[in-house]
Amino acid sequence: MKNRLSLIALLFLVFAGYAQETYTLAKESVLKINGSSTIHDWTVIANSMKGSMKMDAGVLKNLNFQVEVAGINSERGAAMDKKMHAALKVEEHPEVSFKFKEIKKDGSAENSFHIMGMLNIAGAEKKVDIASEFQEVGGKYVFTGSKEIKLQDFNMEPPTAMFGQIIVGDNVNIDFDLIFSKG
DSSP states (O other): OHHHHHHHHHHHHHHHHHHEEEEEEOTTOEEEEEEEBSSOEEEEEEOOEEEEEEEETTEEEEEEEEEEGGGEEESSOHHHHHHHHHHTTTTTOOEEEEEEEEEEEOTTSTTEEEEEEEEEETTEEEEEEEEEEEEEETTEEEEEEEEEEEGGGGTOOOOEETTTTEEBOSEEEEEEEEEEEEO
């Protein structure tokens, strides 16, 4: 009888492990960082991202997401990119990362959630709460939302140009449309 219970417990653990499905970040995902300066507003795009998530019976169990700092580029050219990469401390910290801790339903709308986790930018890690729309669309999972952060909260000095005449604002807004597909 004891062997039979052990076998049932083992089979349960094996099948429970198979119930989790793994998804990877799809190439059509978009992440934009919007900010301002003393002269103009600006937007940069993350061109190199990777991520994975695990779902278990329709419930988010794990999510990891990374952005390669060297792959964050602006339309304003190499000079702005160089200053931005320096502010992000690309040499010491080549990636920005988010590690999932928990998800909570937001009662305001059907697909509204708060995703909590640890955001690491330029070597500084902070707990964040990100309001997001999260839903399954055609067998893929989509996160859509935005998060405002302060550069100085992550020990970053806002970049300057023209001998300090142009100063980037401390607040930036991260807009994302992340798509995870099975695989």
